[in-house]
Amino acid sequence: xxxxxxxxxxxxxxxxxxxxxxxxxxxxxxxxxxxxxxxxxxxxxxxxxxxxxxxxxxxxxxxxxxxxxxxxxxxxxxxxxxxxxxxxxxxxxxxxxxxxxxxxxxxxxxxxxxxxxxxxxxxxxxxxxxxxxxxxxxxxxxxxxxxxxxxxxxxxxxxxxxxxxxxxxxxxxxxxxxxxxxxxxxxxxxxxxxxxxxxxxxxxxxxxxxxxxxxxxxxxxxxxxxxxxxxxxxxxxxxxxxxxxxxxxxxxxxxxxxxxxxxxxxxxxxxxx
Numbered sequence: 001x002x003x004x005x006x007x008x009x010x011x012x013x014x015x016x017x018x019x020x021x022x023x024x025x026x027x028x029x030x031x032x033x034x035x036x037x038x039x040x041x042x043x044x045x046x047x048x049x050x051x052x053x054x055x056x057x058x059x060x061x062x063x064x065x066x067x068x069x070x071x072x073x074x075x076x077x078x079x080x081x082x083x084x085x086x087x088x089x090x091x092x093x094x095x096x097x098x099x100x101x102x103x104x105x106x107x108x109x110x111x112x113x114x115x116x117x118x119x120x121x122x123x124x125x126x127x128x129x130x131x132x133x134x135x136x137x138x139x140x141x142x143x144x145x146x147x148x149x150x151x152x153x154x155x156x157x158x159x160x161x162x163x164x165x166x167x168x169x170x171x172x173x174x175x176x177x178x179x180x181x182x183x184x185x186x187x188x189x190x191x192x193x194x195x196x197x198x199x200x201x202x203x204x205x206x207x208x209x210x211x212x213x214x215x216x217x218x219x220x221x222x223x224x225x226x227x228x229x230x231x232x233x234x235x236x237x238x239x240x241x242x243x244x245x246x247x248x249x250x251x252x253x254x255x256x257x258x259x260x261x262x263x264x265x266x267x268x269x270x271x272x273x
Contacts, residue, residue: 002266004027004250005219006220007168007198007238008037008076009046013056013085020228022238024048027062028086032250036240037223038074041247041262045070046105046221048081049096056085058247063096065117075260075272079103079140083126086116090124097131102269104132106139106149110173118144129160138269141167142200144176149190156192163241165195166267168221169210172202179205181212196266205246214250 010024010033017023024033024245034045047070049062057267067078080101084093085175097104106128132139141161143149155161169187174177180203191197200221200265201209210220230245245259264271 001217001255001261002196003256004214004247005044005198005258005263006037006042006243006246006250007028007046007079007200007219007221007223008034008042009036009223009225010037010219010239011050012223013081015158015224015228017054018119019237020224023224023228024239025053025054027065027069030066031073033239034070034076034078035073036238037041037243038076038247038260040078040163040240040244041250041257042076042240042243043258043260044077044079044103046079046081046225048084048222048225054090058084058088058092058095060095060099063101064099065138067101067157068165077263077267077269079105083107083118083142086113086118086184089270090121090127094128094131097135097137099129100135101137103138103140103267105142106132107142107144111143111144111148111173111204114174126160129155138166138267141165142170143167143187144170144173146177146187146190147186149187151192155194163192163194164193164268167191167195167197167254168200169197170200170202170226172205179203179209181209184209184212184216187219200226203229204232206242210246211249214246214255220246220250 116212198219206227
């Protein structure tokens with residue numbers, strides 16, 4: 001079994017300081033949070049940008065500052081979001097890809113998202129993928145529902161995608177697939193040959209699905225974007241606290257945690273050193 005890649009989703013676009021006082025918002029805060037998570041066992045950070053007032057932004061200059069702040073402190077893989085926030089235009093969402101980060105997310109379809117709709121028109125998805133290919137950015141294919149994985153298979157067959165692919169199963173969003181072991185097992189069974197995968201369980205699903213992924217040979221995403229609690233009724237003190245728990249569980253199960261460079265090797269990324 002490969003070493004475990006832990007991704008820390010540090011900020012997201014929805015969580016507020018009122019919900020989680022330790023939420024990192026500024027580039028400097030995100031850089032410090034990334035360093036703490038790296039020390040706790042994370043090899044990748046998933047990044048959303050915020051304005052100074054805490055509102056979400058896809059301004060590439062803010063992303064540039066975030067990437068610089070992270071890289072000044074640690075060597076984690078920086079994965080930018082192209083999901084942005086509900087209501088942003090495709091052009092807005094795509095902006096940080098032009099900075100040529102190591103990875104970026106690519107949502108493989110539209111999904112009801114609580115009381116909103118997260119729109120991903122097929123033509124826009126193709127533009128996102130082309131931009132990632134042009135800038136040497138590896139996509140992480142975001143799967144919120146089973147039909148999105150079917151779309152990835154179709155794109156792979158058409159030659160739009162080339163393996164090995166890496167997926168992120170985002171489970172537990174109201175409107176998407178449930179944050180249940182059955183949903184995870186179904187998606188895992190449908191993966192293309194040679195693909196790797198991460199699970200991002202939302203809310204209370206984060207810990208049980210992360211633990212299951214460790215046992216099944218997948219990888220794990222934790223962090224305030226998906227869950228602000230350490231346990232029921234107890235807010236987490238930091239993103240790093242959530243990372244440290246998954247790293248500890250993985251080591252107890254005799255599955256070592258990947259360093260950033262080991263994660264790069266597993267994902268087929270170029271080494272930075």
